[in-house]
Amino acid sequence: MAGSNPADAGGDATPADADETATPADAAPPTREAVLGRLDRVTDPELDRSLVELGYVDEIEIDPPRVSVAFRLPTAWCSPAFAWMMATDAREEIEALDGVASATVELRDHVHETEINDGVNRGLPFEEVFPDADGGVEAVRRELDEKARLARQYRAVSTLLEAGLSPEQIVRLAPADVEFDGAPDSPPPITGDEAGVGRDDGASTERDGETEAGRDDGTTDDRDGGTATVYVRGGTVGVAFSASSIREYLEKAEALGLVSGADDDRPLFRTPDGNPIPADEFDMVRRRARLAHVNMDGQGGVCAYLHEARYGDRGVDASNAPESA
Amino acid sequence: MYRHEGEDVFVIDSHVHFWDASEENITHDGGEQFIQCFYDYHTGFTPEDRQWTLEEYRKYSPERMVRDVFGKGYVDMAIFQPTYLSDFYADGFNTVERNAELAEEYPERFVLNGRFDPRDGEAGLRELERQKEEYDIDGVKLYTAEWNGDSKGWRLDSEECFEYLEKCRELGITNIHPHKGPTIRPLNRDAFDVSDVDDAATSFPELNFVVEHVGLPRLDDFCWIAAQEPNVYGGLAVAAPFAAVRPRKFGEILGELLFWLGEDRILFGSDYAIWEPEWLIEAVMEFELAPDQRDEYGVEFDLDAKRKIMGENAADLYDIDLDEKKQELRDDSVSAEFGLGDGEAAAD
Structure with a gap:
């Protein structure tokens, strides 16, 4: 991909x-x-x-x-x-x-x-x-991958904020702190409340996904992401949330070499330049990530309408997909 | 004039064309591809009952344009943005000369912009001087992905372009409108990259750079540059149709623009005849940000903001006194022909 x-x-x-x-x-x-x-x-x-x-x-x-x-x-x-x-x-x-x-x-x-x-x-x-x-295809690919990573970061961080994590906790988070509760291709387990934190609204998105979980024979569908838990306050409190947006983010961050593997203890989320996020820059980085997300989504709308003009159907209109959490 | 909540809103459509893509004028496959592509944008977003046929779309009359834009389109004034494409069209697609036919007939209604292509060297500089002298232009439309012989595009931050921007400064041509938007076949998309605006805007602080189509599909790059360069503006052409067909998405795009640029640096444009201003202006004027979008972005799209985006910002850039203008337009020939005279706009 x-x-x-x-x-x-x-x-x-x-x-x-x-x-x-x-x-x-x-x-x-x-x-x-x-x-x-x-x-x-x-x-x-x-x-x-x-x-x-x-x-x-x-x-x-x-x-x-x-x-x-x-x-x-x-x-x-x-x-x-x-x-x-x-x-x-x-x-x-x-x-x-x-x-x-x-x-x-x-x-x-x-x-x-x-x-x-x-x-x-x-x-x-x-x-x-x-x-x-102008320029090679790999340079173009890299630039777009970086934008995609930032847009995915926006959605992943939204999930974590809604699950109750603070900006300070989020910028410190490393892949090693995230525990995935289910294999990506198995239906999400019915968990999520053990930490006393309610499941975020995004969980309903996952339930929609469940119906499609068995549609392929063994290939991984990253959108059926199960749940994940992070432990904060010295490992004493576990916060659970639907894992799909984090999985999607990790996939892109790994492809770009920012993190590698589940044991990596480097910060998971980054500035647009790929650096760790200072806590006082959390808001600005988040706004830029939102902008990347809106841009990709907006262009999806242009493409959908052009697709319709050409083929008489809109394909999958970008905004018919689940709204990000 | 658009009537909104009992008040008149003066509308300057900052992006209109008077083009000729008739088969007789096309000299290269690119010319046919270009108009077909425009037509896809037209049919993709226009409500079905307002779509034109391709034949209508290739070449329309001055009378039709005046009716569509001013007669029923709520627009008080419109700014011509020429697009030459001389490699594709014998007499050009949408030239200053062609636009001038209409602008000279309705001088109180149209603002005529010029254009340059830095690859034209010394002759191009003389041509720019001629446009200033003959038409007293205050702005230029730039098409960085235009073909010119073997070249498939140019950059705003090139040495050659800086020479032209210097000439603009010298001549008092202060409004620079680069097209930075969706790919239009067969032009090379890479030349619509917005990054070259940055250096040009920094180097020429006296000039205003109105980035047409707000950089789509590079809204993110555009907003980031504009946030740092106070002389960079965003033209809404191509973003505006979302207000009609996908309001939620329009709210996000507008939210970003209001957040990063603010309401003083956004200009409405219909891109006529790609789309007619009537339904577009209705959609934008009726549009409201959703409550969660207002919270998310911390911005308002209230009547004050709408007035600015619909006309006041363009009036500032083009030195148009709106009170005087309203008086002048009240009994001009267009108002007489379409019964617009007393401010009771076609909105009723």
Whole structure:
């Protein structure tokens, strides 16, 4: 997905990569749901929302051990760099599935579809296909990932504030302080009150998610996040909350290398520049994070209306999705 | 004049066009793609019963524009923002000369802006002087993603552009309107990056930079720059339709703008003929921030703020005395033709 583990992005996934786990031909062919589950992890980098959710996926064809996927963007002139990122990410995600030897992506109805499809499926670098572009695709990706991280931080911090944590507690929080109570792909356990702190309203969002929890076979859907607990006041008080926004934040913060792993004791939340947040700058950082969130959401609205003008439906309108907590 | 809660609100539409995208005028595929893209924006946001056909949209008459904007659109004055695209259109898409046809017929109603392209070198500087001399322009519209031969764009903070901004200062052209908004096919999006506004605004504190389309989809970058540069303004064209189709989202965008820039630095614009001002102005004037948005942002969008955004801020930038102007417009030809004379605007 956009900004996922740089190590994954670096090694172009070829059929040979799958050898470590299973011989593709031996594994059971992937289901359509499994393919969708992987595509759900690919985001439109400008909106930080999944291709599946946005209604971009047009067609999936499974011809074991090969899979091909066709997708369309809201406009024919969407940035070639963004289209490129989505196409490469989709291909890599699908090729990571057991039973898939190779994946082919087909971008449709785009002014540069020929160059993008040919380049991505042959594993060429963006710069070779679009020599006129300003700057490389990885620099653009990094910039958008940083914005996405900030927008996700806004939602994660909202959850923590509503759960009753103070700004001082929030800026000190490290990944090691967060205890996840359920596996991300299992339904959220019915907990949350042991610390005497009521579940925040965002929990209802999670319950909506529950109904979809079983829709894919084993792929992870980060939106079904279970609950998490942090212990404050010297570990004596546990505060529980729905974990999805924190999980989404962690995923992006890890992709950017700001934190790594559950034992990391560096501060979880950061300024726009990636530094720890001094307590007296909490409000300003929060306002900038809100701005990043509003911007991504606002652009989602523009795209949704253009999508409608083009295809007669609005895909998934950004603001029909659960309002962030 | 828009009548709101029993009071008249003077409206200056700070962003209008009089374009020609007729097939005869198109010389490059880019010209067809550009108008098709505009048309997608039109149909994407316009209420169904007010949509134009593509043929109407390619080229409209001066009479239609005057009727749509002033006759039924509540607008008292409008500012022309030219867009040349000479690589795509034989006579240009929306040139100063073409706009001047209308501006000269209704001088009390239109403000005519010019334009420059720093890639035009010495000849471009002479052309800018000519625009000042011939039309007495006070502002320029800049299109940093415009194609020009092999070049697909330019930057406001380039040495060449600084030479032109220096010329603007010398000539008293004080209002600089860079388009920093959504991608318009086939222009290269990267050239609409807003970061170049920062250095230009710092280096030319006497000039006002009205960032058209508030930088969307880079509202965050735009607000952050504007918060630090007092001579940076935001033009609402493209953000305004959200007031009609997605008020909650409009509230967030407006909340951010009011928070970071304040009510003195936001200008309404319809982007006519992308959208007609009538339904847009109704939507913005009727819009109210939700109580939680007022709390979140700590701002108000009350009648005072609406007056500023709808006209007073643009009047300040263009040195328009609103009391005098109201008198002047009361019995001009447009008021006579559309029965607008006594302040009872078409709102009734």
